[in-house]
Amino acid sequence: MSAAEAASNGARAVRLEATNLEGSFLGKTVAPKKFASGAESGFAFADLLFGLDLGNAPAFGFAYPDWRGHLDDVFFHPDVSTQIEWEPGLDAVIGDYWLKDGTPVPLCPRNLTRKLTDRLASLGFTATVAVEIEATVFEESIQEARARGYRGLTPLGGSAGTAYHLAKSKDWYGYMNAVADRLDAVGIEWEAWSDEDAAGQIEINLAPGDPVKVCDSWARTRQIMREVAFERGHTVTFMAKPTEGYGQASHINISLQRDGANVFYAEEGPSEAMRHAVGGLLATIEGNTSIVLPQITSYRRLVDLSGPPVTASWGISNKTTAIRAVCGHPSYSRLEYRVPGADANLYLALAGVLAGVIAGLERKIEPPDPVSEMAWCMPPGVGVERLPDTITKAAAALEADPILRELLGAEFVDYWVGSRRWEWMQFHTAGGDPFAELSEWESARYFELP
Template identity: 30%
Template sequence: MTTTASPSGSIVQEARDFLQAHPDIEAIDIVLHDSNGVGRGKIIRRHELESFYESGRHLPISILGLDIVGEDVDETGLIWDHGDNDLRAWPIPGTLKALHGTQPPRGEVFMSMYELDGRPMTSDPRHALTRQVDLLADEGLHPTGAFELEFFLLSNERGQDGGIKPAGDVLDGRESHKTEVYSVDHLHGMLPLFSEIYAAAEQAGIKAETMISEYAPGQYELTLHYRTDVMQAADDLMRLKRIVRLKARQNGITACFMAKPFADFAGSGMHFHVSLRDGEGRNVFVEPVEGEWSETILHAIGGLRATMGESMLVFAPHANSWRRFASQSYAPVSPTWGFNNRSVALRIPAGNPNARRIEHRPSGVDANPYLVATTVLAGIRHGLRHRVDPGPRTTGNGYADAQGAHPIPVDWRSAIEEARASDFLKDALGEDMHRTFTAIKAAEYARVAGTISDVDFDLYLHRV
């Protein structure tokens, strides 16, 4: 049976209002995010938008079974097992926005995949997150949160050694190859670009906030406003990455969202701040007496610690992701927790106790925020359900702390094996999303492992 009513809740009036408000827009990007967080879809013309809202858009099921470069991964079961049949994508209410500074003017809307009868297509990352949010709602809890976006701005030209190099300032071309961490003057050289990013974010309804010069040459961080809806928080992150990438390109430089582009400097994280509210809107992480942690936040941390090892593939999904984890690099190397401590994996930030939250720090900026949020919420649910003791908190140098009872994998291959065998992760993502994600990661690992790199020739060509 085929449904003609939108299962996403979208209504055609949204499209009509948008077209009336933006008579100059000629085309719209319709974007679905796969397990790697890559936006895939089509560009439709203005006159097609209403029909998209009325009846959705047929897309091949294989669009969710692609690896990072867009090759089919048959082991997902989403390619020839189904004859690469069409399913139907529907627009997500509230995600239809005008893009800033494009010529000719254009728009963008996110979409999600459904079976032809309207059931959620369960290898779509959005549906995995919706399921965890709904499970928490059944328990009277509602997650809120925000992601941090770290990224590099790189020159389109290579350095003398053939490697990548930080971009020169868009203001006057001035270059710096130093770690300009927290330098306000250094930020001024990129102000024309940052102003365009802020303007585009505002037009898209994103509350982009503080900009920081981060802990590596050419690295920056942009924080996002805390959302009462974690799906909106993930949407903000995905849309902002696209904005930064476009605006950098328009200014003649490259925005890089690799976790570790420079071997000798810190990588880029995607820290996820999360808290829970009850039906009355109260933050259940708030301690009854300041300094005496609530059982709720302790059990939540306990669940995240207990499940971190088998979940690391979600937080570090690519070969390059694993280069980010190094001692004293501001990336955690063990499942530690602590208060006001940036050397741990799970940090309770200082600040107003009424805003008490957990900062989940393992994820690189290359991770999929929908799957990160899904897995974090599932870990919190696990901790609350089983009243998991988080163990003693780390004080001082978290890099000196042993991994203890919950070690994390040491490399990408180990993470893939742990994720594949994990009953927790299978339940967290759902069986179909788990199979799809782990199959894609295994295929990507095989691609990387089978590639002869320059390092091989440098080490062995004249020596063995």
């Protein structure tokens, strides 16, 4: 679709959409005439969109690249293949951020996903990915949630916290059915939704597909879940640990195809390509932890026996490990990367996962033996290291990772590491409590964003 055709669809406005580093869905709404005039040249956004933290303060204390720091413009270029009717009279289009010289912004999450997808294609592989979105829904409106400081809220559907629980109240089903209807209306394919472990917690599984397209669907699905909650007088959060109970995740499933065949499949178990992919993922898992667990609260999830992985481990059909290998089927053989929290920016998380897979394939990295026992509560000295358990430990691991620095780009790595250290400083100087199970500072900062 050309810009002129897009602008003449009859919409009264077009919404431009993309994420920042934190995974917040950002954009602006433009008139059809404005959209037509800027669809080729791009739309100016201040570089501060990559510089504001979730408290709306500019992050300092680390080196800025040449294009960042003077409130100069970067340019949003819409991908018109993503343009849809969001609601009557309003179209929506996802895009990427580019610099004046025509090169991609090195920090742009969507550009990074595409960069790694293209790198994988250069090796002759196509990736198919899927994501599990977890969120918690509360009865109270967003206004009431804000008035309460996002604490002491009532889980929608009752207090039962057993996974797959069907005895939910009608308002819970009403919310989920409304979300599914909206997904269908905008053309986002979903496969399943269900009750998750914590009270009020849900999981939605999006259909497998191309990495960039799945990330686009992830961003829009979360926006729909928010809008439906607001419309029905409820509120929803993707915070990694919104209450003192269970946290919530965003597991990534990935398989690789070559000439239409799943190269992760082998009749006898993990194929050579799967083993090498696991090897690369484990070689980068400590550094990638910074990307897939981006916030202070992300690390409060890492508790033995509570669901999330806590060790740099892999296993065959072992959900206690960080990487679960699903083997034995020509179509369904895949890897499940179980570290990401619900607060991760999927574009960046998937870029990091693809980087690990690429490194494993290119360097033929062999993994250690799979873990066959429970990977929680493992004693020291068994040869399985624990994942970094604070935002600063993970940032240091990423800073020291030569593989991720090469594949994701030094500019991205240095900027991301600086922003995580800034987040740590804000927590310790602006009211965070490291000894609380969940501090009021975290609720105020992370409940609504990302």
